[in-house]
Amino acid sequence: MAAPLELATTDRTVGSTRLARLVREVSHLGTAESAADTERRPAYRALAHTVRALILDGRIALRTRVPAERDLAAALGMSRTTVTAAYDLLREDGFLESRRGSGTWTTLPPGAGPNVSGGWLLPAQPGSADVAIDLSCASFGMPGALMAEVLAEVSPTVSALTADTGYYHAGWPELRELIAERYVERGLPTTPDQIVITSGAQHGNVLALGLLCGPGDRVVVESPTYPNSVEAMRRARLRPVPVPVGEDGIECDVLAAQLRQAAPRVAYLIPDFQNPTGTLMSPERRAEAAEAARAAGTWIINDETVSDMALDVPAPTPFPASVSRAAAEQVISVGSMSKSHWGGLRIGWIRTTPRMATELAGQRVAMDMAGSVLDQIIAVALLRRGWGFVEERRERLRRQRAALEEALTAELPDWSWRRPPGGLSLWVDLGEPSSSELAGRAAAFGVRLVGGPHFGVDPGTFEHRVRIPYTLPEQTLRDAVRRLAAAFRCEAALPPVSDENLWVA
Numbered sequence: 001m002a003a004p005l006e007l008a009t010t011d012r013t014v015g016s017t018r019l020a021r022l023v024r025e026v027s028h029l030g031t032a033e034s035a036a037d038t039e040r041r042p043a044y045r046a047l048a049h050t051v052r053a054l055i056l057d058g059r060i061a062l063r064t065r066v067p068a069e070r071d072l073a074a075a076l077g078m079s080r081t082t083v084t085a086a087y088d089l090l091r092e093d094g095f096l097e098s099r100r101g102s103g104t105w106t107t108l109p110p111g112a113g114p115n116v117s118g119g120w121l122l123p124a125q126p127g128s129a130d131v132a133i134d135l136s137c138a139s140f141g142m143p144g145a146l147m148a149e150v151l152a153e154v155s156p157t158v159s160a161l162t163a164d165t166g167y168y169h170a171g172w173p174e175l176r177e178l179i180a181e182r183y184v185e186r187g188l189p190t191t192p193d194q195i196v197i198t199s200g201a202q203h204g205n206v207l208a209l210g211l212l213c214g215p216g217d218r219v220v221v222e223s224p225t226y227p228n229s230v231e232a233m234r235r236a237r238l239r240p241v242p243v244p245v246g247e248d249g250i251e252c253d254v255l256a257a258q259l260r261q262a263a264p265r266v267a268y269l270i271p272d273f274q275n276p277t278g279t280l281m282s283p284e285r286r287a288e289a290a291e292a293a294r295a296a297g298t299w300i301i302n303d304e305t306v307s308d309m310a311l312d313v314p315a316p317t318p319f320p321a322s323v324s325r326a327a328a329e330q331v332i333s334v335g336s337m338s339k340s341h342w343g344g345l346r347i348g349w350i351r352t353t354p355r356m357a358t359e360l361a362g363q364r365v366a367m368d369m370a371g372s373v374l375d376q377i378i379a380v381a382l383l384r385r386g387w388g389f390v391e392e393r394r395e396r397l398r399r400q401r402a403a404l405e406e407a408l409t410a411e412l413p414d415w416s417w418r419r420p421p422g423g424l425s426l427w428v429d430l431g432e433p434s435s436s437e438l439a440g441r442a443a444a445f446g447v448r449l450v451g452g453p454h455f456g457v458d459p460g461t462f463e464h465r466v467r468i469p470y471t472l473p474e475q476t477l478r479d480a481v482r483r484l485a486a487a488f489r490c491e492a493a494l495p496p497v498s499d500e501n502l503w504v505a
Helices: 016-029 035-040 043-056 069-076 080-093 144-161 173-185 201-212 227-235 252-262 283-296 354-368 373-384 388-411 435-445 474-488
Strands: 064-066 096-099 103-106 195-198 218-223 239-246 266-269 299-303 331-336 348-351 425-429 465-469
Touching: 016 043, 016 069, 043 080, 069 080, 080 096, 144 373, 173 195, 173 348, 173 373, 195 201, 195 354, 201 227, 201 266, 201 299, 201 331, 201 348, 201 354, 218 227, 218 252, 227 239, 239 252, 252 283, 266 283, 283 299, 388 425, 388 474, 435 465, 435 474
Parallel strands: 218 239, 218 266, 266 299, 299 331
Antiparallel strands: 064 103, 096 103, 195 348, 331 348, 425 465
């Protein structure tokens, strides 16, 4: 593996008005600590605690210059003495660093968190002795009886095709037609020549990045985000530039600033039930982000992997259909059947302009020639059965999410989260920066857990967060939470379970 490039070195600055707004937002939302504790804390310590939380949560990126004490004091309506004392405490704790003549910058204390950007390994084989409750993978299996029916159904078609070469660079025509029809049903006019079938969404992301970017180019990513996509960028020697995610999607004022300063080739976004936060980007932010990218000449890779997992809201309109026509021309949408049906099928797709689809199909020839026709024919048979299977899956997710929330509330009342309107997991705040330590201890209690830093671009961020999927059966989730509670409280461990096969999906 090639060594990753340094992160983008463009100046990052947070103005006094924006920092004051973030401080008020976090103070309004509160943390896992009690209100009484907050009231007893001196004002400068409360401010330092809030800024520290913003840094750990990625709302303020590392190596960002913060405003001068006088400017922040005016924006917050505080005394300069209070802000100066807060900055001094943050410097003492290792979250700020001052440079003579350059100002004050955000940082992390030494050892605050490991660089966990790479190396996702395969899961343990089913039936092996070290299989644990796996909370590292937000995905489902496929009912064996259903797959058996489908295999029997497609057998004649597959047999008839064996005389053919089997190479379809853009994908099996019937599958491309079905995917295009699905976009039309969702409100986005699409023709089959706009679709390229890929071996999963990650393959689609890699194809798009390979066509649009070259070594050293910058790519805007949400913070937090899906770690395997960031790893793909680093392996291609691209430079991820993080932009924080708010309650209704990526923070567009920061995005616009990064588009101006970093001149990225691509912005990688997950607007529908973002992984790991579950955030659904609002229509206003979609339009604003798309227009900012269009003005900057930046392509958007729109990851739709979990778009079908709408639990509390109607299924979202496809991103290109919710922005201007001119902006939509610079959007490449990447979808997948991995979450809606089965990850083992390895069926994904790209939806873009006909010309770009042709270029992407040519790009893949150098990578893998073409996808498995057998998998694509199976995918056609599954899609022909309609979306009732997916609705059943969504109903099951609602029950499992409720069971997970109930168990967390009972066993770990100091943990907090915001219920996502869809998606596959909760983005949980532990109330303390112990995510990596907890993930390590959890293995001894029979649970594979992904710590928050895996989802950050800057090492050590999100150390107070963990992603907990609700894709497992209800009783399994209750058992997992019981084990996590014991690990969090440092109770006697269960027999050790190997975690060397930890991966993320």
